[in-house]
Amino acid sequence: MQQCDIILIMNDEQLRERNLRAIHLSDGLNSNNSESILSDGDISEDMSTAEKLTMDAAGKSDEDDIARKLRLMRHSLAHITAAAVKRIWPNAKFGVGPVIDDGFYYDFDLGDEKISEANFSKIEKEIRGIINYGDTFEKSEMSIDQAIEWSIENNQPYKEDLLNDLKHLGTTVAKDFDMDEVGVSTKEESAVKNVSFYKIGNFVDLCRGPHLANTKDVTGVFKLMRVAGAYWRGKETNPQMQRLYGVVFSTQEELDKYLERIEQAKLRDHRRLGKELDIYTTSQLIGAGLPLFTPRGTVLRDGLSQYSNELRIGYGFEKVWTPHITKVDLYEKSGHWDKFGDELFLITSQETDDKMVLKPMSCPHHAQIYASRPRSYRDLPIRYLETATVYRDEKTGELGGLSRVRSITQDDSHVFCSSDQVEREISNLMATARELYSTVSMKLRVRLSYRDESDVYLGELSLWDSAQAQLKSAATANQIEYFEEEGEAAFYGPKIDFMATDAIGREHQVATVQLDFIQPKRFDLQYTDSKGDIKTPIMIHCAILGSIERFLSVFIEHTSGWFPFWVAPEQIRILTINNTVFDYVSDIKKVLDDVVLMKPIKYNEIRYTVDDRNESLGKKIREATNFKVPIQIIVGQKDKDVREVSVRTQSGEEKIKLSDLSDYLYKQ
Numbered sequence: 001m002q003q004c005d006i007i008l009i010m011n012d013e014q015l016r017e018r019n020l021r022a023i024h025l026s027d028g029l030n031s032n033n034s035e036s037i038l039s040d041g042d043i044s045e046d047m048s049t050a051e052k053l054t055m056d057a058a059g060k061s062d063e064d065d066i067a068r069k070l071r072l073m074r075h076s077l078a079h080i081t082a083a084a085v086k087r088i089w090p091n092a093k094f095g096v097g098p099v100i101d102d103g104f105y106y107d108f109d110l111g112d113e114k115i116s117e118a119n120f121s122k123i124e125k126e127i128r129g130i131i132n133y134g135d136t137f138e139k140s141e142m143s144i145d146q147a148i149e150w151s152i153e154n155n156q157p158y159k160e161d162l163l164n165d166l167k168h169l170g171t172t173v174a175k176d177f178d179m180d181e182v183g184v185s186t187k188e189e190s191a192v193k194n195v196s197f198y199k200i201g202n203f204v205d206l207c208r209g210p211h212l213a214n215t216k217d218v219t220g221v222f223k224l225m226r227v228a229g230a231y232w233r234g235k236e237t238n239p240q241m242q243r244l245y246g247v248v249f250s251t252q253e254e255l256d257k258y259l260e261r262i263e264q265a266k267l268r269d270h271r272r273l274g275k276e277l278d279i280y281t282t283s284q285l286i287g288a289g290l291p292l293f294t295p296r297g298t299v300l301r302d303g304l305s306q307y308s309n310e311l312r313i314g315y316g317f318e319k320v321w322t323p324h325i326t327k328v329d330l331y332e333k334s335g336h337w338d339k340f341g342d343e344l345f346l347i348t349s350q351e352t353d354d355k356m357v358l359k360p361m362s363c364p365h366h367a368q369i370y371a372s373r374p375r376s377y378r379d380l381p382i383r384y385l386e387t388a389t390v391y392r393d394e395k396t397g398e399l400g401g402l403s404r405v406r407s408i409t410q411d412d413s414h415v416f417c418s419s420d421q422v423e424r425e426i427s428n429l430m431a432t433a434r435e436l437y438s439t440v441s442m443k444l445r446v447r448l449s450y451r452d453e454s455d456v457y458l459g460e461l462s463l464w465d466s467a468q469a470q471l472k473s474a475a476t477a478n479q480i481e482y483f484e485e486e487g488e489a490a491f492y493g494p495k496i497d498f499m500a501t502d503a504i505g506r507e508h509q510v511a512t513v514q515l516d517f518i519q520p521k522r523f524d525l526q527y528t529d530s531k532g533d534i535k536t537p538i539m540i541h542c543a544i545l546g547s548i549e550r551f552l553s554v555f556i557e558h559t560s561g562w563f564p565f566w567v568a569p570e571q572i573r574i575l576t577i578n579n580t581v582f583d584y585v586s587d588i589k590k591v592l593d594d595v596v597l598m599k600p601i602k603y604n605e606i607r608y609t610v611d612d613r614n615e616s617l618g619k620k621i622r623e624a625t626n627f628k629v630p631i632q633i634i635v636g637q638k639d640k641d642v643r644e645v646s647v648r649t650q651s652g653e654e655k656i657k658l659s660d661l662s663d664y665l666y667k668q
């Protein structure tokens with residue numbers, strides 16, 4: 001039905017979706033749950049509506065309209081920036097130019113030339129020129145074959161590459177981009193027949209629209225931010241392009257706020273702090289996307305996953321363990337091989353002819369444990385939990401710090417239950433997430449993703465209706481802020497996405513709960529109900545931290561390295577003022593050795609060190625503070641005389657009697 005199926009647009013929501021998929025690829029047969037910003041809601045794809053919207057927006061104060069106009073502005077500026085680049089470098093070749101959070105980027109190949117920050121003011125001047133001149137966005141359409149010819153004539157090999165993929169949609173599907181990212185309607189697996197182009201001045205670009213009516217309608221402020229290397233389609237075997245990032249806001253004030261936030265974020269960058277605080281490292285000998293965790297980083301990982309596990313064990317989850325490699329047959333049966341075969345690491349056996357892979361997810365394994373015995377309704381719900389490292393062959397170009405890695409550790413769990421048990425199980429998992437995120441001081445809200453009226457969803461309608469109602473009821477009961485979105489479910493079941501807000505106001509997609517009506521069927525999972533009939537259980541996938549690596553990237557930046565006491569790698573550092581207090585330090589150590597702490601996880605070993613070097617106290621405090629040790633205990637002769645210690649934390653310094661020290665620590 002679509003005449004023009006292309007938008008070369010990928011937004012951050014979609015990137016987040018991919019992260020989510022990284023958390024639970026499982027569930028991951030996600031066909032239509034990515035949001036395509038320019039095809040959402042009631043923004044029509046035709047130009048007249050876009051124009052109308054632009055004109056209406058001025059007179060309306062409605063927030064939605066402002067947001068929509070801003071999106072149109074960001075998208076239109078991607079075109080204008082490309083046009084500006086072409087004016088300066090007429091031989092530029094163009095990749096994709098998606099709208100992302102706060103702005104847009106565009107990928108260019110300038111051959112031997114390179115864009116540098118020194119060129120930004122020149123490019124910005126050209127952009128302003130195009131805006132002020134007031135070119136109209138003119139739409140035209142052509143057949144896919146004509147479009148391919150156009151790309152060859154105009155020496156645009158990257159567009160040609162995309163067009164060729166789109167021509168063969170249904171077979172190749174521009175797989176490395178994700179169907180949603182390329183913006184092709186995912187509901188039809190047929191090849192694209194026609195595509196549309198937009199022209200401003202003499203610059204033509206392949207695009208689905210919509211745009212502002214005229215470049216003059218760019219009434220907001222923009223700024224080019226940075227330029228970075230980016231492999232075409234994220235693959236390191238492909239040519240390297242240059243990715244130019246710009247931000248666009250409605251007002252100067254918003255832009256200023258944004259720039260301030262960027263400064264803040266830089267100070268908190270987890271890659272920098274990860275190194276400074278000795279949390280993780282990488283090695284070229286080991287490979288990209290395969291971080292190594294130091295003793296300090298391992299304390300963090302273990303503490304967080306122990307907490308997530310203990311919370312769920314409290315709700316009846318049991319730990320299981322499954323191997324890291326498996327026959328590919330398992331994923332063929334689950335259906336994942338067809339969809340995600342190219343994201344799996346293949347393993348060659350010298351012993352058998354079996355095709356093996358490194359485990360990319362644990363769901364089908366847990367299904368096999370369920371299937372290992374006959375099950376009755378009395379056994380349900382069955383709840384499995386496994387903190388497992390899984391491996392996915394993520395594109396090299398997309399790897400970065402801990403946010404996107406190839407070795408992904410999930411605090412994974414699966415519930416097998418009957419349809420009337422869904423609400424309680426979801427409610428337990430929501431309570432778990434609520435407690436964990438409140439402990440790490442992050443505000444949580446959830447998106448309940450439902451099916452829409454289309455026919456892409458599998459499973460009976462009554463099952464969907466009942467499950468969706470139970471999700472909503474569980475969210476209400478848990479007093480979690482939620483919003484509902486139709487058409488965001490995976491085709492095999494509704495889901496809940498948890499979004500956590502960090503200390504500088506950024507929202508991150510973290511936990512996910514996914515209902516699955518299909519995988520149990522694929523694996524013929526069964527139970528006998530109270531009447532003796534054979535039934536299929538529902539499977540609920542859930543990860544609370546999600547990927548621990550990715551969670552850590554968020555957590556490090558959220559806390560800027562000042563981890564809460566319970567999970568801090570080094571919780572206490574004792575600093576001596578001089579060498580007359582060594583015996584008193586032994587008394588303090590005895591107190592610390594005997595404390596058993598219970599919150600939020602139980603542990604009986606406080607992680608402390610002693611700095612009794614012959615250095616000035618000032619230097620010792622500085623070092624402990626740089627290492628962000630949450631509690632510094634300072635000990636001098638006077639403290640020894642009255643059997644006190646000086647406790648120094650981020651919020652100040654206080655004297656505490658040695659006899660009260662364990663009580664003080666209980667309260668941390």
Ligand SMILES: [Zn+2]
Pocket residue numbers: 075079198206207208209210211
């Ligand atoms: Zn466009």
Ligand SMILES: [Zn+2]
Pocket residue numbers: 024026027361362363413414541542
């Ligand atoms: Zn799963």
